[in-house]
């Protein structure tokens with residue numbers, strides 16, 4: 536079964552928050568209680584994004600000797616599963632963080648959370664890439680109850696552009712998803728962008744499914760990471776354009792210093808606005824919601840579908856309540872909660888708007 540979308544409105548959102556925090560309480564023994572910084576001491580961190588390991592079913596192996604037929608069947612099944620496992624994409628990404636800036640009171644005008652990687656981002660990527668329930672994000676499904684545009688481009692029929700808000704210094708999401716989309720725009724406050732560009736450059740070798748180019752990184756011509764196979768019937772791999780642009784929610788005006796954003800819909804028919812762990816401070820909720828409202832209005836067009844996917848690390852219940860109340864009541868946004876058993880057991884909630 537794929538994840539379900541529960542519509543949130545004035546009548547049910549408090550019940551939703553209450554039950555989500557009850558669930559959190561129930562899982563308290565298995566969930567980390569920290570703030571959510573991936574590592575708050577290491578300047579260099581290595582993140583592996585890999586398919587989860589399925590341990591062999593020991594009980595069924597014991598039974599094998601008794602029944603040759605079922606032995607063969609099970610072996611065939613496990614070999615197939617092994618092959619699928621090997622064929623799945625995997626990434627090894629090295630990220631330079633700035634712990635001194637994180638702890639500084641003057642860096643980036645004292646807005647320093649972006650100098651490190653936060654745990655919701657790798658968690659979301661692992662779910663998106665490998666979980667069977669996340670399939671509608673990876674490909675068109677026939678499930679009538681859940682019609683969303685896939686986040687992965689489907690050649691010419693679904694050209695996808697991603698705008699990431701509050702990317703931070705880590706290029707994790709940009710590098711992984713650049714393998715699957717046509718355009719990727721990372722945005723954050725000015726002080727964060729140099730280190731973010733550095734982390735994109737250092738991990739470009741992880742973009743293997745596409746050629747890439749980037750004006751902001753000084754790569755005007757498209758580049759391929761791996762040799763194109765001589766036997767490849769279609770040797771022209773698709774191209775992803777990756778750009779980095781300043782976008783501060785508190786001052787954001789479309790068209791003003793947002794060259795790449797403003798032109799996104801010319802090349803895409805699906806735009807995903809992604810934001811991971813950006814709801815943590817009550818003063819930023821209004822400016823953030825205003826930003827996504829402006830982006831939705833700007834891109835809304837008969838030919839372009841715009842979706843916002845927001846991942847929240849569940850810390851203060853008050854902040855989550857303020858965010859959802861404001862999104863639904865003040866901004867009249869069509870907020871849905873992504874109801875899924877794996878997400879439910881985590882410390883994160885995903886909302887699709």
Ligand SMILES: C[S@@+](CC[C@H](N)C(=O)[O-])C[C@H]1O[C@@H](n2cnc3c(N)ncnc32)[C@H](O)[C@@H]1O
Pocket residue numbers: 646647648649650651652653654655656700701702703704705722723724727782783784785810811812813815819822
């Ligand atoms: C908790 S961090 C999450 C970073 C990243 N998404 C991750 O998961 O590692 C919050 C991000 O929001 C950004 N941010 C905070 N205030 C902002 C604003 N006014 N405009 C744009 N970005 C902002 C920070 O710079 C930071 O990158």
